[in-house]
Amino acid sequence: MEKITAIRGFKDILPEDARRFWEVESIARQVFNSFGFQEIRTPIMEKTELFQRSIGETTDIVEKEMYTFADRDNEFLTLRPEATASVIRAYIEHNMSAAEQITKLFTIGPMFRRERPQKGRFRQFNQIDVELFGEDKPQSDAEIIFMLMHFLTSAGLKDLQLEINSLGCASCRPVFSQAVINFLKGSEKNLCPDCQRRINTNPLRVFDCKVETCADTIANAPTILDFLCADCESHFAQVQSFLKDLRISFAINPRMVRGLDYYTKTAFEVKSNALGAQNAVAGGGRYNGLVSSLGGPEVAGIGFGVGFERLIVCLPEDGKNKFKTDLFIATLGEQAQKFAFTLTNELRRSGISAEMDYADKSLKSQLKRADKLNSSFAVIIGDKEISEKQAILRNMKTKDQQTIPLDDLLKSIIKIIKER
RNA sequence: GUGGGUGUAGCUCAGCUGGUUAGAGUGCCGGGUUGUGGCCCCGGAGGCCGAGGGUUCAAAUCCCUUCACUCACCCCA
Structure with a gap:
């Protein structure tokens, strides 16, 4: 194809x-x-x-x-x-x-x-x-x-x-144009073919020509300021x-x-x-x-x-600013992913840029992606956290981690990110 | 429209005067850590060498054609 x-x-x-x-x-x-x-x-x-x-x-x-x-x-x-x-x-x-x-x-x-x-x-x-x-x-x-x-x-x-x-x-301007034409008529043979054509179509253009002989020729021409x-x-x-x-x-x-x-x-x-x-x-x-x-x-x-x-x-x-993400939600296990799916989208509804992965990847690769997305925070939720009713919030820059009860996870995250 | 330069991995490029499985760096994926990113180490995937034709036992490499990109001219932001 x-x-x-x-x-x-x-x-x-x-x-x-x-x-x-x-x-x-x-x-x-x-x-x-x-x-x-x-x-x-x-x-x-x-x-x-x-x-x-x-x-x-x-x-x-x-x-x-x-x-x-x-x-x-x-x-x-x-x-x-x-x-x-x-x-x-x-x-x-x-x-x-x-x-x-x-x-x-x-x-x-x-x-x-x-x-x-x-x-x-x-x-x-x-x-x-x-x-x-x-x-x-x-x-x-x-x-x-x-x-x-x-x-x-x-x-x-x-x-x-x-x-x-x-x-x-x-x-x-017409007086000046005529003066330029008169000036150029005398030395037509020194001009490039383009400029010879320009004398009739648009004589002022010769001023712009980069051909050396043309530039030399026009150098002594009258300028508009005299007219x-x-x-x-x-x-x-x-x-x-x-x-x-x-x-x-x-x-x-x-x-x-x-x-x-x-x-x-x-x-x-x-x-x-x-x-x-x-x-x-x-x-x-x-x-x-x-x-x-x-x-x-x-x-x-x-x-x-x-x-x-x-x-x-x-x-x-x-001067270029990199794309930034507020937080990445890394999950381990089916229960955790299901929970995170809702959380991610609710965070987005609150104006926070959140990402997660659906591909059952290792925690390592999920955090790697969080890093690549320039994420400020990562939330880590495994099925273990689900059963303990808490999640880990990791600051990607300082590596500080804290556990937050699942019940007020949404509110806590919004608060932490908006206060940052 | 005219002239020069360049087309090889996602990106930047190497590949000498033709010689067998086409390379590097970077990026990507995975592992080293059975649940913790950046650094480091290891492994992997990924190329009809821009396209078509020709020369040759043999072409990314030489020749022709063509296309694309790029820089410059004309002109313009």
Whole structure:
């Protein structure tokens, strides 16, 4: 029989990691709540058009990375490659802008992109995504970056590098783009084939190219910061000033270009050395024209996404907590096992994690299993104890043992464990 | 989609230029203690050597094909 394996790029999250996911998620909820963000859950599938319109027709994500297929009525559906579009769709659909001036949302869940898998990149991956609508002040940019950094450090990440940039707006970015195109046109022959193509499709991407000749060529190119309009320039300066007030250290990376078309003004990325080539744990930016371009009102927006799997990789090893059991009930003999079966389940009903064995194993092997389950206590009941109407409670760490009458065994155990 | 690396026990890996019953560590099960875990000692189970084909008296080892995993590129969290 041939083994059936998981789909390429789709990973099982095994218990040890699932536990870390759960822990990071609860930290996220707690941090975001304290900044006034509330959770929203949107479907993992949307109409294909939503992503085409938001992410941009010519981006790699839309051109070749989406899981898109025709539904039975021939409507095209897509497994979401990112969360922002869905959250905005929900924001517009439920008319949230009418209910309040400022809306703060976050969502956690799986995203799908059909890329070739590598370290830190999967076809199904989880993101923590935050969006803030209705606020264009630079304070909100600084605040959301502050929240991101606070969350990441709370989760246990160290040695993070924050990079920020401004991508300009609809009035100043085109001027800059044209300037880059003009600059590159002069030295096209020094560029790799990819970059020669990019001059026409997405010239700013050349800044990202790792080919040496391209990097050398682009090194002397003008940067966006020389072209910002008065409004964008002042906004960016204030963002920096507020970040300093919040004592957040950052580097300005004038060459940072983000892959989604919708960003305006502030863009940012958080990198970690613990990762491989895909070293960004989180990235985000402002997207002031996006909501209206999707049919909503003219509201500003800013947000970020955190790669969950990447975050987990950055976590220090000792951050993992082992699974623990409160007590293991070891039995010898039929009477004892029958008694223990009821006891075990009653303990569980009281919220105590209890385990026992049904396989008539030796006491030694039962205690061995208690040890492996990281059990704090063991109860030993043999038919002898049943006839004497008492049981042995063993502290697995100190090896102390005490006998307890069977009559109030349940109560005694609950008391001892809960008082511990 | 393109390129490099790797596929041998549950896991991590050894197996030199082909040579007979394919190994280690760890984990698992059992015993040493006829009712007491971790340490130690002893024993055991567990492999169509990724799959298919070829060369050969003989293939885990050499050749071809294919698949998977992995890292990197494009791009992104």
